[in-house]
Amino acid sequence: MIKVYINAHIFTGEGEIENGFIRFSNEILDVGKMEHYEKKIDEEESDLKGNYIIPGFIDVHSHGGYGIDNMDADPKKISDMTYKMLEEGITSYFPTTMTQSDENIEASLKAINEAAQMNPMIQGIHVEGPFISKDFKGAQPEEFIRPAQLDTLEKWQKLSGERIRLITYAPETGDVKDFETYCQENDIILSAGHSGATYEQLKESGATHITHLFNGQLGLHHREIGVSGFGLLEDNVKVEMIVDGHHISKEMVKLAYKAKGAEGIELITDSMRAKGSPEGESELGGQKVIVKDKQARLSNGSLAGSVLTFIDAFNNMMAFTDCSMLEAVKMSSYNQAKEFNLTTKGELNPNFDADMVILDKDHKLQETILGGNIHAFN
Numbered sequence: 001m002i003k004v005y006i007n008a009h010i011f012t013g014e015g016e017i018e019n020g021f022i023r024f025s026n027e028i029l030d031v032g033k034m035e036h037y038e039k040k041i042d043e044e045e046s047d048l049k050g051n052y053i054i055p056g057f058i059d060v061h062s063h064g065g066y067g068i069d070n071m072d073a074d075p076k077k078i079s080d081m082t083y084k085m086l087e088e089g090i091t092s093y094f095p096t097t098m099t100q101s102d103e104n105i106e107a108s109l110k111a112i113n114e115a116a117q118m119n120p121m122i123q124g125i126h127v128e129g130p131f132i133s134k135d136f137k138g139a140q141p142e143e144f145i146r147p148a149q150l151d152t153l154e155k156w157q158k159l160s161g162e163r164i165r166l167i168t169y170a171p172e173t174g175d176v177k178d179f180e181t182y183c184q185e186n187d188i189i190l191s192a193g194h195s196g197a198t199y200e201q202l203k204e205s206g207a208t209h210i211t212h213l214f215n216g217q218l219g220l221h222h223r224e225i226g227v228s229g230f231g232l233l234e235d236n237v238k239v240e241m242i243v244d245g246h247h248i249s250k251e252m253v254k255l256a257y258k259a260k261g262a263e264g265i266e267l268i269t270d271s272m273r274a275k276g277s278p279e280g281e282s283e284l285g286g287q288k289v290i291v292k293d294k295q296a297r298l299s300n301g302s303l304a305g306s307v308l309t310f311i312d313a314f315n316n317m318m319a320f321t322d323c324s325m326l327e328a329v330k331m332s333s334y335n336q337a338k339e340f341n342l343t344t345k346g347e348l349n350p351n352f353d354a355d356m357v358i359l360d361k362d363h364k365l366q367e368t369i370l371g372g373n374i375h376a377f378n
Helices: 075-088 103-118 150-159 177-185 197-205 228-234 248-261 308-319 325-339
Strands: 002-011 017-025 028-033 044-049 052-054 057-062 090-097 124-126 164-171 189-190 238-242 265-266 280-285 287-293 295-298 356-359 363-371 373-377
Touching: 002 090, 002 325, 044 124, 052 325, 057 075, 057 124, 057 164, 057 308, 057 325, 075 090, 075 103, 075 228, 075 308, 090 103, 090 189, 090 265, 090 325, 090 363, 103 150, 150 164, 150 177, 177 189, 197 228, 228 248, 238 248, 248 265, 248 308, 265 325, 280 295, 308 325
Parallel strands: 002 044, 002 052, 057 090, 090 124, 124 164, 164 189, 238 265
Antiparallel strands: 002 017, 017 028, 052 356, 280 287, 287 295, 356 363, 363 373
């Protein structure tokens, strides 16, 4: 059945149609202004009465949620958890691993590969650690941290079904040139994170992405701008941001937005198992986590991922910076699709997948549409 939404305020990713229509099945068939709309026979028409349609969110950094962690290495649970993320507007997802034993990481990669074969939302894998700096480990278990190893990554890429698309590493921890070359030749984006690299070290590296900007990295200093400064300064570098009001202050979010613009930022959740669950005790990488006041922390007080939903990240970004909704869309889907070459995602244009989010005029999520299938939450 072909469906058409009329009288919608549409953000295509590249532009805006204030009063338009969108026709779709499993992919988008037509988008335009209402003045050009012609109803066709045997179409299912719905009047959105001015509500918003935006591309589905793309989360390239999340460890889990709804009681599940990607490191649980259970394909069905990972798939089920990913589908739960439709409730927060996510339509494309990169399950993210963390620093653990090789055995646990490999089990997770194999399970994610199996889950991806049954779940079209899984569009890649983000490997975060263990090739990071102990000095900036954050909530990553120190005993498993080590310098980058090419042979290990090659093995992991095969186990994952060639699905690794993003890797967080610390380029200053060893000779990483062969490691970086392999990633560049295999469409794996290199992201500096949990790193104490200097600006000069990063300029010489292959990093074109920064993992959770300002968190777990050498920060800004007036004589060494570090990882954070490199991310802010370099136009060809995309930066992830956890916009929950806890990982980064509202003022620092605004500063990053002014420095990078909407084109340089990608919103993420960096969510962990406890997202969507009652506050209390949880777990991350075998470590006890306490969730209180919408914050997840280790016993030593370190932040341990987040319980942020993507729709809240989207709305927080607009509230903290006064950016436009079109700019928020770029940071939520368009930029990710472009960086990771997800050629049918991130835009509401003909021949793109019908992955969409419907928001009411208060920006509350009403529906998430995945491949033309409508999931209503209002």
